[in-house]
Amino acid sequence: MKFAPPRGMRDFYPEDLRRRNALFDAWRNAALKYGFEEYDAPVVETEELLIRKGGEEIVNQIYSFADKSGRRLALRPEMTPSLARIVIDRQKMLTLPLKWFSIPQCFRYERMTKGRKREHYQWNLDIVGEEGLLAEVEVLGAAITALQSLGLTHQHFQVRIGSRAILADLYRSLGLTADKFMAVCLVLDKMEKIPPEVTHQMLTDEGFSDAEIQKVLSLMSIKTIADVEAQLGGATENTRDVNELLALMKASGLAEYIVYDISIIRGLSYYTGIVFEAFDTNRKFRAIFGGGRYDNLLSSLGGESLPCVGLGFGDVVVQELLADLGKFQDDSQTLDFAVGFMTENERPFAIQTATLLRNRDYQVSLSLKSERAKKFFNQANRSGAHYAIYLGPDEAAQQLVGIKDLRKGEQKHLPLNDLKNETFA
Amino acid sequence: MKFAPPRGMRDFYPEDLRRRNALFDAWRNAALKYGFEEYDAPVVETEELLIRKGGEEIVNQIYSFADKSGRRLALRPEMTPSLARIVIDRQKMLTLPLKWFSIPQCFRYERMTKGRKREHYQWNLDIVGEEGLLAEVEVLGAAITALQSLGLTHQHFQVRIGSRAILADLYRSLGLTADKFMAVCLVLDKMEKIPPEVTHQMLTDEGFSDAEIQKVLSLMSIKTIADVEAQLGGATENTRDVNELLALMKASGLAEYIVYDISIIRGLSYYTGIVFEAFDTNRKFRAIFGGGRYDNLLSSLGGESLPCVGLGFGDVVVQELLADLGKFQDDSQTLDFAVGFMTENERPFAIQTATLLRNRDYQVSLSLKSERAKKFFNQANRSGAHYAIYLGPDEAAQQLVGIKDLRKGEQKHLPLNDLKNETFA
Numbered sequence: 001m002k003f004a005p006p007r008g009m010r011d012f013y014p015e016d017l018r019r020r021n022a023l024f025d026a027w028r029n030a031a032l033k034y035g036f037e038e039y040d041a042p043v044v045e046t047e048e049l050l051i052r053k054g055g056e057e058i059v060n061q062i063y064s065f066a067d068k069s070g071r072r073l074a075l076r077p078e079m080t081p082s083l084a085r086i087v088i089d090r091q092k093m094l095t096l097p098l099k100w101f102s103i104p105q106c107f108r109y110e111r112m113t114k115g116r117k118r119e120h121y122q123w124n125l126d127i128v129g130e131e132g133l134l135a136e137v138e139v140l141g142a143a144i145t146a147l148q149s150l151g152l153t154h155q156h157f158q159v160r161i162g163s164r165a166i167l168a169d170l171y172r173s174l175g176l177t178a179d180k181f182m183a184v185c186l187v188l189d190k191m192e193k194i195p196p197e198v199t200h201q202m203l204t205d206e207g208f209s210d211a212e213i214q215k216v217l218s219l220m221s222i223k224t225i226a227d228v229e230a231q232l233g234g235a236t237e238n239t240r241d242v243n244e245l246l247a248l249m250k251a252s253g254l255a256e257y258i259v260y261d262i263s264i265i266r267g268l269s270y271y272t273g274i275v276f277e278a279f280d281t282n283r284k285f286r287a288i289f290g291g292g293r294y295d296n297l298l299s300s301l302g303g304e305s306l307p308c309v310g311l312g313f314g315d316v317v318v319q320e321l322l323a324d325l326g327k328f329q330d331d332s333q334t335l336d337f338a339v340g341f342m343t344e345n346e347r348p349f350a351i352q353t354a355t356l357l358r359n360r361d362y363q364v365s366l367s368l369k370s371e372r373a374k375k376f377f378n379q380a381n382r383s384g385a386h387y388a389i390y391l392g393p394d395e396a397a398q399q400l401v402g403i404k405d406l407r408k409g410e411q412k413h414l415p416l417n418d419l420k421n422e423t424f425a
Numbered sequence: 426m427k428f429a430p431p432r433g434m435r436d437f438y439p440e441d442l443r444r445r446n447a448l449f450d451a452w453r454n455a456a457l458k459y460g461f462e463e464y465d466a467p468v469v470e471t472e473e474l475l476i477r478k479g480g481e482e483i484v485n486q487i488y489s490f491a492d493k494s495g496r497r498l499a500l501r502p503e504m505t506p507s508l509a510r511i512v513i514d515r516q517k518m519l520t521l522p523l524k525w526f527s528i529p530q531c532f533r534y535e536r537m538t539k540g541r542k543r544e545h546y547q548w549n550l551d552i553v554g555e556e557g558l559l560a561e562v563e564v565l566g567a568a569i570t571a572l573q574s575l576g577l578t579h580q581h582f583q584v585r586i587g588s589r590a591i592l593a594d595l596y597r598s599l600g601l602t603a604d605k606f607m608a609v610c611l612v613l614d615k616m617e618k619i620p621p622e623v624t625h626q627m628l629t630d631e632g633f634s635d636a637e638i639q640k641v642l643s644l645m646s647i648k649t650i651a652d653v654e655a656q657l658g659g660a661t662e663n664t665r666d667v668n669e670l671l672a673l674m675k676a677s678g679l680a681e682y683i684v685y686d687i688s689i690i691r692g693l694s695y696y697t698g699i700v701f702e703a704f705d706t707n708r709k710f711r712a713i714f715g716g717g718r719y720d721n722l723l724s725s726l727g728g729e730s731l732p733c734v735g736l737g738f739g740d741v742v743v744q745e746l747l748a749d750l751g752k753f754q755d756d757s758q759t760l761d762f763a764v765g766f767m768t769e770n771e772r773p774f775a776i777q778t779a780t781l782l783r784n785r786d787y788q789v790s791l792s793l794k795s796e797r798a799k800k801f802f803n804q805a806n807r808s809g810a811h812y813a814i815y816l817g818p819d820e821a822a823q824q825l826v827g828i829k830d831l832r833k834g835e836q837k838h839l840p841l842n843d844l845k846n847e848t849f850a
Contacts, residue, residue: 003514003728005467006498011511014462014525021463033783035790037439037758038446042430042544043468043530044488044500063469063498065490068534073431073488075469086436089428095807097793100439105468109493119467127793134772134793145783251773252780303428333462347559348676355677358458358570365460368522368552368559382520 008109008118015331020121022329023150023315024103027123030146031101034138036125039100041082043107047072049081049301058268061108075107079124080270080297080310087128088303096129096306099138117316125291126310128298133241135309136274136293137248143278143289143311144257150318151327154256157288159278161245162264164271164292165238166228167219173232174215180206182269184216189265191220222262245274270294276311280321288321289313336362336424338385340376342392344369349396349416353389356419381406387424433534433543440756445546447754448575448740449528452548455571456526459563461550464525466507468532472497474506474726483693486533500532504549505695505722505735512553513728521554521731524563548738550716553723556732558666561699561718562673564736568703568714569682575743576752579681582713584703586670587689589696589717590663591653592644598657599640605631607694609641614690616645647687670699695719701736705746713746714738761787761849763810765801767817769794774821774841778814781844806831812849 005011012020031038047064051074064074076082079102087094102124109118125142127135140159147157164185171181183206191199203213222228225239232239242260249258266275275292279285291311299305322328337357341350347370354366365383367376373390380388388404395402401419404411414422430436437445456463472489476499489499501507504527512519527549534543550567552560565584572582589610596606608631616624628638647653650664657664667685674683691700700717704710716736724730747753762782766775772795779791790808792801798815805813813829820827826844829836839847 002471003510005511006469006471006496009467009469011467011514012465013511013515014464017463017465020465029786032788033786035760035788038442039439040437040442040445042434042436044431044434044532044544046427046431063490063492065488067488071431085428086430086438089436090438095804099790107469119469130793132794134776134791137776138791138793141780141783248773248776251776253777335460348673351559351562351673351676352678355566358566361454361458363457363460365524366559366563368555368563369557379520 006118010117010119014333018331018333019319019329020315022331023319024121026146026149027101027103027313030142030149031123031125033145034099034142036099036101036142039083039086039102040104041076041079041086041102043076043105044073045076045082045085047074049085050074050076058108061110063107063109076104077108078106078312079104079122080126080294080312081301083124083126083128083310084298084301084303087306088298088301091304091306097135098126098128100128101125101142121315123289123313123315124310125313126308128308129306130309131295131307133245133248133274135307136245136276137252139291139309139311140249140258140276141252141254143313144254146313147278147288147318150322150329152321152325155281156321156325157257157278157280159258159276160261160264161242161258161274161276162261162266162292163238163242163274164265165273166236166242167262167265169232169236169238170219170222170228171216174212174219176212176216180208185265186267186269188216188220188263189267192263220263225260228262241274266290266292268294270297270300272296280324284324285317285321288317333384334363335365335383335385337364337387337389338367338376338380338383339364339389340367340373340380340391341370342373342390345393346370346391346396349399350391353391353401353416353419356416360420362424377404431543435542435544439758443756443758444744444754445740447756448743449546451571451574452526452528452738455567455574456548456550458570459524459567461524461526461567464508464511464527465529466501466504466511466527468501468530469498470501470507470510472499474510475499475501483533486535488532488534501529502533503531503737504529504547505551505719505737506726508549508551508553508735509723509726509728512731513723513726516729516731522560523551523553525553526550526567542741546740548714548740549735550738551733551735553733554731555734556720558670558673558699560732560734561670561701562677564716564734565674565683565701566677566679568736568738569679571738572703572713572743575747575754577746577750580706581746581750582682582703582705584683584701585686585689586667586683586699586701587686587691587717588663588667588699589690590698591661591667592687592690594657594661594663595644595647595653596641599637599644601637601641605633610690611692611694613641613645613688614692617688645688650685653687666699691715691717693719695722695725697721705749709749710742710746713742758809759788760790760808760810762789762812762814763792763801763805763808764789764814765792765798765805765816766795767798767815770818771795771816771821774824775816778816778826778841778844781841785845787849802829 051059058077062074106122107119125139187202229235264277271292272295273293277287277290293309295307339354354364357364399416400413402413476484483502487499531547532544550564612627654660689702696717697720698718702712702715718734720732764779779789782789824841825838827838
């Protein structure tokens with residue numbers, strides 16, 4: 001038998017888990033600060049829910065199976081279908097807008113490359129039931145706040161804003177018909193990652209002529225909303241939307257984190273409006289987070305039509321970036337006290353000592369067997385404990401506790417009962 | 426399409442998730458107080474790891490499937506095999522003893538009855554590498570502490586201690602041969618839940634005569650360790666162990682939570698020593714938690730032999746008990762501020778206000794569109810916010826913020842910039 005985890009999946013030893021928790025705490029605290037509420041749904045969903053129309057890549061990557069009664073189930077590759085499902089299931093009872101977040105583990109069977117596992121945790125932030133741009137502003141603000149709390153600033157990352165609606169306007173301005181627009185989006189979304197000739201071939205396969213392909217690709221050289229408006233012959237509702245979003249982000253004090261980028265398209269077909277992706281400044285890594293507006297998903301699944309904005313933020317890329325920038329969180333254990341004892345006779349006294357401290361909400365590691373002082377103090381130092389208490393026969397006889405401050409090196413003795421009130425730094 | 430979750434699985438709407446988090450916090454805080462470190466492993470493991478020898482019920486309840494390359498995988502039904510795997514994988518590098526905890530979601534395909542879902546979350550506490558009884562004491566102390574922090578005392582629940590080793594001694598004292606002992610354990614473990622004639626039949630099927638069955642069942646009328654010693658003709662290493670455990674729990678101040686109970690056997694075959702289960706005092710619910718010593722699991726999987734003590738504590742029964750006792754945690758949202766605005770013109774000012782407060786780590790719900798004062802304050806009151814700030818054209822013009830304390834009903838106005846320093850209760 002092999003003892004590695006299944007291929008593409010991760011074990012989290014305590015030091016890994018502390019890093020994961022530090023990230024989850026950053027996500028959770030930012031979400032709560034922005035007034036989002038946490039929800040969750042099963043990691044196993046019906047295959048039917050997850051396999052949407054559209055033939056997207058994601059559908060081929062789903063881990064699916066039959067349960068013992070023949071139900072087709074699958075491990076979720078993303079959280080949005082589950083969110084849509086649970087909103088529709090209580091659509092009449094929920095007070096809109098919803099501002100919800102979750103930290104689901106998601107699974108995709110895909111080839112293993114750097115930053116790609118077969119599972120990851122993904123912070124999902126969604127606002128359901130609001131068509132105004134403040135929904136985008138709140139989602140982006142929370143995501144940027146989480147990255148700030150991890151020590152990153154606009155010197156380290158930027159959020160790039162695109163608009164499916166603007167791209168559609170531009171596409172129409174080229175005289176092309178709307179029916180192939182979604183296919184074009186999926187090709188353009190991939191073009192940074194694939195060779196130009198492959199992009200060309202994919203568009204040829206969609207039935208475009210060389211001249212049309214030239215036109216489509218020329219759109220990607222547009223740099224600003226002003227460029228867009230020049231191409232379209234003036235401002236449109238959609239260019240005004242992007243400008244308004246930029247202005248609102250400025251009111252949030254986050255203007256320097258945001259830039260318009262026509263190449264931001266997103267690979268999922270359910271997006272309908274503004275979309276966004278955050279990248280490290282040096283573009284060394286894949287997107288840190290991404291999302292956008294998806295106003296048709298709920299109605300396409302059979303629910304009422306509700307405007308939605310969502311964001312997905314995985315745990316893998318941000319941890320790579322933090323490591324690369326030397327901003328990894330401290331992963332050492334935190335302990336207030338280590339308590340040890342010299343012989344088995346002091347065991348009850350050591351238990352009493354640990355109990356008194358734990359009743360005061362201190363984190364206490366109690367040695368599980370008697371040991372020599374030297375061994376105990378070595379281990380106490382390694383454990384990161386602030387204080388060490390080592391109990392021998394004399395201490396037990398006198399009900400006295402010797403406390404060593406491992407940071408200052410100072411030591412003092414106290415009667416056991418004084419532990420109930422003594423102040424520790 | 427149906428919008429319910431897959432059968433036997435749960436959605437967690439925000440109010441459900443807050444209750445889940447309150448329980449997880451109680452578990453996590455108790456574990457940290459006792460010096461345990463958190464770890465995690467994939468919810469998907471290889472089927473080979475999970476299907477152990479023994480033909481136990483659990484094996485028939487595993488959700489298993491093949492991935493796209495034909496690997497046999499499965500959703501874990503319990504955490505202990507994963508724990509054993511990751512310990513063995515780093516056996517040479519880890520400093521023993523390990524005191525580890527985790528809160529995995531576990532899956533079993535089983536018939537749906539009260540308190541039985543097809544998934545649950547299960548707090549796992551394990552000590553690996555310590556043969557002394559302090560391992561049991563620490564695991565039990567942490568579990569009891571978690572229940573205390575949820576408002577429960579020995580008036581509400583008790584931990585019942587059994588011993589596989591004592592049962593084996595008693596079994597041998599009846600003149601029965603050891604080869605069927607494990608099968609007897611599995612039958613006796615179930616006997617409270619099934620009719621006597623079924624128990625009788627199961628033992629008959631194992632090849633016992635009526636007289637032998639009579640003897641085996643008579644063991645279940647033993648009430649105390651003194652009774653055990655009378656039957657065995659004196660104290661044994663194993664009866665002394667249980668008495669020592671009771672004494673150490675007394676030193677922890679937890680004596681009144683613990684009682685010896687010969688009928689506590691546990692259904693899993695890997696237990697080797699003392700086992701335990703906690704029940705509500707009225708025995709209205711299934712076990713709140715259970716566990717015990719399993720000294721042979723790692724070696725049986727191919728690792729070094731290491732003594733282990735573990736405990737599993739599911740989220741379903743304890744929540745039922747808390748609800749039954751009226752001790753359910755408050756599940757309402759907590760918010761410091763609700764911020765609203767009268768017209769779209771005040772949107773940037775409202776964003777600035779929310780940003781200042783969030784920068785001070787307050788939890789702020791910002792309305793996503795303009796609304797009338799009455800509607801805003803109604804919603805602010807429902808949201809549980811402590812303070813409400815409603816901004817109209819006058820406030821925006823003067824850069825003044827009106828703050829209403831929704832608990833006291835008091836209102837005051839402050840210049841926007843004063844929000845940076847104002848003290849809020």
